[in-house]
Amino acid sequence: MDFNFTDEQTMLRDSIAKFVAAEYDFDKRKAILKSADGWSKKAWATFAELGLMAAPLPEEYGGLGGGPVDTLVIMEEFGKGLVVEPWLQTVVIGGGFLKHAGSEAQKQEHIAAIASGERIVAFAYAEPKGRYNLSDVSTTAKKDGAGYVINGHKAVVIGAPQADHLIVTARTAGGQRDAKGVSAFIVAKNAKGVTTRDYATIDGFRASEVYFENVSVGADALIGAADGALPLVEKVVDEAIAGLCAEAVGTFRLMHSLTLEYARQRKQFGVAIGSFQVLQHRMVDMFMATEQSISMAYMATLKLDESDTERAKAVSAAKVQIGKSGRFIGQAAVQIHGGMGVTEEMRVGHYFKRATMIDAQFGNVDHHVKKFTNLSMPQAA
Amino acid sequence: MNLEYSAEEIAFRDEVRAFIRDNYPAHLRDIESRDKMNREDFLAWHKILGKKGWSAPAWPVEYGGTGWTSTQRYIWGEENALAETTPLLPFGLSMVAPVIYTFGTPEQKAYYLPRILSGEDWWCQGYSEPGAGSDLAGLRTTAVRKGDKYIVNGQKTWTTLAQYADWGFFLCRTDPDAKKQEGISFILIDMKSPGVTVRPIIMLDGGHEVNDVYLDNVEVPVENLVGKENQGWTCAKFLLAHERSGIAGVARSKRGVERLKDLARAELADDGGPLIRDDDFRRKIAELEIDLSALEYTELRVLANEHAGKGPGVESSLLKVKGTEIQQRLTELAMEAVGNYTMPYFRSAGDGNDFAVGPDYAKMTAPSYFNMRKTSIFGGSNEIQRNIIAKMVLGL
Numbered sequence: 001m002d003f004n005f006t007d008e009q010t011m012l013r014d015s016i017a018k019f020v021a022a023e024y025d026f027d028k029r030k031a032i033l034k035s036a037d038g039w040s041k042k043a044w045a046t047f048a049e050l051g052l053m054a055a056p057l058p059e060e061y062g063g064l065g066g067g068p069v070d071t072l073v074i075m076e077e078f079g080k081g082l083v084v085e086p087w088l089q090t091v092v093i094g095g096g097f098l099k100h101a102g103s104e105a106q107k108q109e110h111i112a113a114i115a116s117g118e119r120i121v122a123f124a125y126a127e128p129k130g131r132y133n134l135s136d137v138s139t140t141a142k143k144d145g146a147g148y149v150i151n152g153h154k155a156v157v158i159g160a161p162q163a164d165h166l167i168v169t170a171r172t173a174g175g176q177r178d179a180k181g182v183s184a185f186i187v188a189k190n191a192k193g194v195t196t197r198d199y200a201t202i203d204g205f206r207a208s209e210v211y212f213e214n215v216s217v218g219a220d221a222l223i224g225a226a227d228g229a230l231p232l233v234e235k236v237v238d239e240a241i242a243g244l245c246a247e248a249v250g251t252f253r254l255m256h257s258l259t260l261e262y263a264r265q266r267k268q269f270g271v272a273i274g275s276f277q278v279l280q281h282r283m284v285d286m287f288m289a290t291e292q293s294i295s296m297a298y299m300a301t302l303k304l305d306e307s308d309t310e311r312a313k314a315v316s317a318a319k320v321q322i323g324k325s326g327r328f329i330g331q332a333a334v335q336i337h338g339g340m341g342v343t344e345e346m347r348v349g350h351y352f353k354r355a356t357m358i359d360a361q362f363g364n365v366d367h368h369v370k371k372f373t374n375l376s377m378p379q380a381a
Numbered sequence: 382m383n384l385e386y387s388a389e390e391i392a393f394r395d396e397v398r399a400f401i402r403d404n405y406p407a408h409l410r411d412i413e414s415r416d417k418m419n420r421e422d423f424l425a426w427h428k429i430l431g432k433k434g435w436s437a438p439a440w441p442v443e444y445g446g447t448g449w450t451s452t453q454r455y456i457w458g459e460e461n462a463l464a465e466t467t468p469l470l471p472f473g474l475s476m477v478a479p480v481i482y483t484f485g486t487p488e489q490k491a492y493y494l495p496r497i498l499s500g501e502d503w504w505c506q507g508y509s510e511p512g513a514g515s516d517l518a519g520l521r522t523t524a525v526r527k528g529d530k531y532i533v534n535g536q537k538t539w540t541t542l543a544q545y546a547d548w549g550f551f552l553c554r555t556d557p558d559a560k561k562q563e564g565i566s567f568i569l570i571d572m573k574s575p576g577v578t579v580r581p582i583i584m585l586d587g588g589h590e591v592n593d594v595y596l597d598n599v600e601v602p603v604e605n606l607v608g609k610e611n612q613g614w615t616c617a618k619f620l621l622a623h624e625r626s627g628i629a630g631v632a633r634s635k636r637g638v639e640r641l642k643d644l645a646r647a648e649l650a651d652d653g654g655p656l657i658r659d660d661d662f663r664r665k666i667a668e669l670e671i672d673l674s675a676l677e678y679t680e681l682r683v684l685a686n687e688h689a690g691k692g693p694g695v696e697s698s699l700l701k702v703k704g705t706e707i708q709q710r711l712t713e714l715a716m717e718a719v720g721n722y723t724m725p726y727f728r729s730a731g732d733g734n735d736f737a738v739g740p741d742y743a744k745m746t747a748p749s750y751f752n753m754r755k756t757s758i759f760g761g762s763n764e765i766q767r768n769i770i771a772k773m774v775l776g777l
């Protein structure tokens with residue numbers, strides 16, 4: 001049992017913290033969000049220089065051979081800095097698909113490019129009516145000679161405006177919600193027939209609706225086995241969720257510390273508002289929720305390599321904890337800031353927005369309580 | 382005790398329902414958020430009701446009230462909520478007007494009240510200051526008497542929709558040496574006076590509904606003082622009680638629950654069935670509906686008491702806390718209901734986000750959730766309301 005970070009991981013953490021303080025503070029981030037593209041290519045280049053892209057990728061393809069704990073460290077710092085660049089999508093999801101199931105040629109082609117910061121990948125999986133069900137796929141990939149033709153509409157694809165490649169789930173067999181028959185493809189965004197509608201999200205990310213109209217891809221676009229990609233998708237999504245949980249923890253820590261600071265300094269009735277017991281208890285509850293969330297984020301990260309069931313249970317449990325805590329901590333933080341809490345000019349509200357949206361990504365509390373329930377207490381047993 | 386409407390009450394309901402149907406401006410129905418409304422949009426329904434004589438059901442008849450019973454007023458609220466009419470702004474009709482008809486001079490009543498009734502003047506509330514929020518009596522804006530004028534200096538903040546206001550009612554310190562609550566006066570200021578500057582504060586959802594108001598040597602005629610000099614705290618407290626009583630928003634929340642059900646009918650759960658069939662989600666709606674029912678009957682009991690001659694009391698604190706918690710819960714559930722499509726942000730014009738993706742009902746869900754956090758902060762925060770109940774009701 002060991003909950004310590006290695007020296008390398010601590011250095012990684014410090015280097016990101018330093019970067020955020022120098023290049024990604026509140027005002028600089030605001031300017032990045034306001035820019036036409038809504039993200040910073042310069043920040044992206046710095047991430048590559050700092051080795052963040054390479055960190056969790058395999059050494060034989062240009063990575064540094066780290067693992068989920070590196071992702072945890074990076075995502076937590078990104079949460080503290082409210083970083084909007086699509087690192088999770090590119091490295092954890094894109095890199096994850098390729099490293100777990102990519103062909104040798106795919107690994108050669110893409111992983112090194114991701115590790116060096118040249119490649120940006122987005123994950124086109126959700127569909128307008130599919131909610132959080134990963135097997136609800138009505139986008140189709142029809143066999144066409146040696147390759148496939150893809151048709152469909154993917155919803156709220158985070159990072160798609162920046163991406164040059166998309167990982168797409170599509171149905172190659174079976175009915176709309178069948179577990180079998182889902183396949184994963186890697187598709188260049190500039191492939192003929194791919195169009196996007198780009199927009200900002202409320203928490204400052206960029207996303208797209210992605211439309212596939214008779215997009216022809218070769219057999220070499222398929223990642224893993226045809227028809228059998230769902231377990232792979234679930235695994236990679238769980239890894240992404242663990243990353244989101246770490247990011248959430250970063251936002252919680254900040255919301256808590258900003259609130260403490262504010263409560264110490266803001267005076268009403270001649271005293272600091274932090275002296276009111278009702279607010280003290282709320283801040284104590286925020287503290288406890290943050291600690292519980294940290295524990296669950298660690299637990300999920302450390303169980304990513306266990307059996308599918310153990311992994312899925314741990315990840316769903318963590319996502320539930322994070323979703324509930326995020327709502328409580330966010331609301332309490334804003335409330336204790338009074339009117340200032342609901343303004344654009346205070347940092348706390350931006351963390352609140354991000355923490356709230358994390359619950360909406362890859363399944364909210366209800367979704368993961370159900371999933372956990374079914375894993376923990378299978379109906380048949 | 383009796384919960385049924387009489388035949389006259391049913392006839393009244395049919396009358397107001399028909400009136401709303403025939404007179405509510407069609408173009409207002411299409412506006413999706415307050416942020417998209419211009420000044421005229423805000424006032425359109427008010428002006429129509431002003432002509433009909435229905436803009437201020439709660440006022441005494443002599444000043445332009447309708448003389449309706451509390452049941453009729455309840456019906457009026459229900460019908461407006463059902464038709465989703467734009468709520469009339471409270472600053473003139475239900476804040477400053479009761480102060481004016483209770484404490485004002487005959488001249489003040491004659492001048493201001495008809496203009497409030499008709500919707501001619503737009504009012505804003507200048508209470509809060511950067512250093513005086515929950516501790517309102519800590520306010521520092523000063524009004525110094527010079528001949529027949531007050532010279533007003535200071536800064537107000539959070540002033541809702543002051544960008545459109547013709548008039549503001551301000552709490553100013555007129556006796557710097559008196560105890561906190563005792564040196565305050567209630568003063569009406571023409572927002573077009575030289576020295577008044579209004580600057581926007583942008584909220585979390587990107588909207589502009591509050592402002593900073595700077596007062597720099599603003600000259601105000603002494604006849605704009607309401608009540609006695611240095612006794613403004615009486616007006617202020619009287620007004621706050623009025624402010625809170627409408628704040629429960631039961632009728633609107635009932636409509637909100639119906640909207641939420643519509644949304645849950647349109648959305649699909651993970652299993653592909655309608656979300657409204659999903660056990661977890663339908664249970665949450667049901668629990669909210671039950672909470673709302675408890676609030677509704679609490680409000681009715683309070684209103685009945687008020688009718689029996691006991692003014693709006695500390696019960697309004699209970700209504701405020703529970704009412705705002707329910708309003709906030711409604712926005713949480715709407716956001717949950719729409720899944721991924723709560724994320725896209727389409728408010729700020731100019732950044733290319735003027736189009737919509739996903740279902741129409743989804744696009745305001747997250748902004749509304751963030752915006753509605755304000756309700757437990759303003760009008761006396763929910764912590765302050767609980768303090769009031771602890772002290773005034775429980776005697777602690």
Ligand SMILES: Cc1cc2nc3c(=O)[nH]c(=O)nc-3n(C[C@H](O)[C@H](O)[C@H](O)COP(=O)(O)OP(=O)(O)OC[C@H]3O[C@@H](n4cnc5c(N)ncnc54)[C@H](O)[C@@H]3O)c2cc1C
Nearest residue numbers: 276335336338339506508509514515539541755759762764
């Ligand atoms: C959207 C919006 C619109 C508004 N519109 C107007 C307007 O039109 N006109 C106007 O005059 N004002 C307006 N207000 C101001 C509003 O009334 C104040 O925000 C409110 O009184 C709280 O004050 P504050 O923001 O300074 O918070 P603070 O008073 O600093 O409170 C911060 C936190 O401390 C808590 N707290 C404070 N005192 C105590 C205590 N004794 N015990 C326990 N907890 C305590 C509060 O509950 C809160 O959680 C508006 C505010 C908002 C957000």
